[in-house]
Amino acid sequence: MQRVLNFLKRRILQYRFLLIGVAVLVLLLPQISPTQETAPDIIYFIGRFHPLIIHFPVVLVLLTLVLEIIRRWRLWPVSQTTLAFLLGIGWISSVIAMGFGFMLYYTGEYVGDAMQQHLWGGSLLTAALSLSLYFFLSFLRSGSHVSQGLYLGALILANLMVIFTSHQGGSLTHGSEYLTEYLPDFTQTTDEWQPKPVEEMLVYEDMIVPFLDQKCMSCHNPNKAKGGLVMTSYEGLLKGGKSELPTLMPGSVDDSELYRRVMLPVEDEDHMPPEGKTPLNEEEITLLRWWIEKGAEPQLKVQQATAEPHMKPLVDNYLTQLQARQRARFLQRQALEQLIQTVSTSQPYVLQMDAQEETLTLSMTFPPTSFKDEDLLSVQHLFPRISKASFIGSNITDDALYHIGQMPALRELYLQQTAIDGSGLVHLSGLPHLQLLDLSKTQINDGQLLHVLHLPGLEELYLHETSVSEEIVAALQQNRPDLNIHLERGRLF
Numbered sequence: 001m002q003r004v005l006n007f008l009k010r011r012i013l014q015y016r017f018l019l020i021g022v023a024v025l026v027l028l029l030p031q032i033s034p035t036q037e038t039a040p041d042i043i044y045f046i047g048r049f050h051p052l053i054i055h056f057p058v059v060l061v062l063l064t065l066v067l068e069i070i071r072r073w074r075l076w077p078v079s080q081t082t083l084a085f086l087l088g089i090g091w092i093s094s095v096i097a098m099g100f101g102f103m104l105y106y107t108g109e110y111v112g113d114a115m116q117q118h119l120w121g122g123s124l125l126t127a128a129l130s131l132s133l134y135f136f137l138s139f140l141r142s143g144s145h146v147s148q149g150l151y152l153g154a155l156i157l158a159n160l161m162v163i164f165t166s167h168q169g170g171s172l173t174h175g176s177e178y179l180t181e182y183l184p185d186f187t188q189t190t191d192e193w194q195p196k197p198v199e200e201m202l203v204y205e206d207m208i209v210p211f212l213d214q215k216c217m218s219c220h221n222p223n224k225a226k227g228g229l230v231m232t233s234y235e236g237l238l239k240g241g242k243s244e245l246p247t248l249m250p251g252s253v254d255d256s257e258l259y260r261r262v263m264l265p266v267e268d269e270d271h272m273p274p275e276g277k278t279p280l281n282e283e284e285i286t287l288l289r290w291w292i293e294k295g296a297e298p299q300l301k302v303q304q305a306t307a308e309p310h311m312k313p314l315v316d317n318y319l320t321q322l323q324a325r326q327r328a329r330f331l332q333r334q335a336l337e338q339l340i341q342t343v344s345t346s347q348p349y350v351l352q353m354d355a356q357e358e359t360l361t362l363s364m365t366f367p368p369t370s371f372k373d374e375d376l377l378s379v380q381h382l383f384p385r386i387s388k389a390s391f392i393g394s395n396i397t398d399d400a401l402y403h404i405g406q407m408p409a410l411r412e413l414y415l416q417q418t419a420i421d422g423s424g425l426v427h428l429s430g431l432p433h434l435q436l437l438d439l440s441k442t443q444i445n446d447g448q449l450l451h452v453l454h455l456p457g458l459e460e461l462y463l464h465e466t467s468v469s470e471e472i473v474a475a476l477q478q479n480r481p482d483l484n485i486h487l488e489r490g491r492l493f
């Protein structure tokens, strides 16, 4: 063995140009296109050995790393000679396998993205292995820590490339679903709606949160924390808001600001929710009161409430209503899922379901492809369900706004970097819920911008990088003091 190592030291070091040369050469291979003609039979013949011999370098590269780890952690004595030997034949077999693989590619029988990625993977793998061997040999000669580090780095890279490339190769020969075909489908939903068993239900999570969610959280969430109060988590409730009065005082409704606010007369300025919003009903207030008096524990079980005779009828009634609502939501969601499936997947847009709202989000694919006004018509049957639409970077024009004007549930509309000049904004005046409009980086001009005055529910307007004048922004603000006009960049999605 020692003699082999000495031989390697003497010989291969003289050939270090060979190792570097191979590394460079294999990286150039993917630049070559497959032949347009029929390749000679011999190329096919040799190429088809690639899937067979590829197992040698794969095993050797993995094994080298494993032995290297064993050696470093001193789990078992492994000599450097062994490593050099493995790395050496690993490298030779990898170069041969790469050559054979390239022949297969050259025949033009395999094309497409997976093929390109596999070829690149193989090239990088062989190049990394060449460098790994190169640095290992220089480390043997000089004992330099830098060389040793580089050797290890290249070896790890080679191993990562083995994993990537063999997976790509597997997909080429067996189809891309080969590995995951028999993976259990965790996303599958059952057709039947199953109510949660009462024994598992918690007062806070299953009875209080649903009505707070409906009647309070739109103003008290992490993005919009009115009065500094976030109600979307139990911790948020305990933390309280700006007044620094306890929002929730376990055991005492009188000291719980949350309870005090909902009990104030509706006309009172401090009443929650503010005037115009649906207040809590009696059942909800009774539940809230009972829960706070019992210590406002998040783990309190619904069964503890039904155990009290005066609470039982109320809780039963409440649960029946709640379950009816949940079932309706479930069915609606299922219907939406089926609707989404009616739209083909190979479209220049993405449709997603909004988990809470039971509505749809329409956005452009990334990287952007061309999406034109007519493309909107292919989702016309979904218009009533769309609550957010983003056309960022697409080719839509003002004519598309006519169709967008037929999305009654639309709340957010992103039109950044489109060809819109604003002449179509009139069509949006029939959208009662449109809260957010982003016109950044469009050709919108002063005159057309005034159309936004006719958007009844608009709260946020983005005008980043437009040529709109300061005067018009000021005028707009004066007319609609409640409107937040942003000249900085808004959200992308």
Ligand code: HEC
Pocket (backbone or CB within 6 Å): 212, 215, 216, 217, 218, 219, 220, 226, 227, 228, 229, 240, 241, 242, 243, 244, 245, 247, 257, 258, 261, 262, 269, 270, 272, 273, 274, 277, 280
């Ligand atoms: C339309 C928006 C809106 C809704 C809906 C809303 N709130 Fe508020 N809430 C506010 C605003 C604005 C303030 C801050 C002004 C104030 O203190 O009255 C506030 C403040 C509060 C505070 C005081 C926080 C503190 O300690 O300073 C409590 C408690 C509160 N809300 C509870 C509720 C509850 C409970 C609901 C649901 C039943 C609710 N809010 C629904 C807008 C809303």
